[in-house]
Amino acid sequence: WGSHKNGDRIYVYTPVEQEETIGDMLDKYNIAIHDKNAKKKLLQILLDEYTLYKNHLFKNIDNAAKATTRLEEIAIKNTYLTNVTYIERLIESERRGNRDNKAKRVEQLETVLEMARILDTAKNDPNSLTQDMSEYERKVVDRIKDMEEEEDEIDVQPSKVDVQSSKKNWWNR
Numbered sequence: 001w002g003s004h005k006n007g008d009r010i011y012v013y014t015p016v017e018q019e020e021t022i023g024d025m026l027d028k029y030n031i032a033i034h035d036k037n038a039k040k041k042l043l044q045i046l047l048d049e050y051t052l053y054k055n056h057l058f059k060n061i062d063n064a065a066k067a068t069t070r071l072e073e074i075a076i077k078n079t080y081l082t083n084v085t086y087i088e089r090l091i092e093s094e095r096r097g098n099r100d101n102k103a104k105r106v107e108q109l110e111t112v113l114e115m116a117r118i119l120d121t122a123k124n125d126p127n128s129l130t131q132d133m134s135e136y137e138r139k140v141v142d143r144i145k146d147m148e149e150e151e152d153e154i155d156v157q158p159s160k161v162d163v164q165s166s167k168k169n170w171w172n173r
Contacts, residue, residue, distance in 0.1 A: 040147040047140050065123040084120050087113045 022042070023033065029045050031038050091109045094102060 037147075037151070040144060040151075043140055043144050043147075047137070047144070050137070050140075061122045064119060068119060068123045083116045084113065087116050 025042055025046075026033055026038060029042060031041050031045075035041065087109060091106055091113065094106050094109060099105075
């Protein structure tokens, strides 16, 4: 805890849009374009990469929860107000006031309140934020399973009859 110091830099984040095609992703992950399982392999690799990032994020959430608990333990004054309650009171005070740019300050405080609630939840019950599978993850996993089932159906049921009937149809045209 003795290594804490205020930062001397200001970081400005700017969103950057980048277009990436499926062909680019296949090249990036060394998957053959004409591979019949290319989509499944790509989805699996992207899901694995996503899971690594997610695990890293959850580890950071756990560290933030521990740090917050430790900071509260060594705080100079113990108060019955939590950060969330304090920020809620600030928002109510701003709403009652008549200062210029009131709406902008309230909006900023609501953003801070949302972050404080997430941190409070992480501090009190870190597992509550990490135990559920997101809708995105569920869709990807379901799609991979569907692709595997389609492969199994194709491998199990060779269609000799279909090939012969398609030849007959070809010659009858």
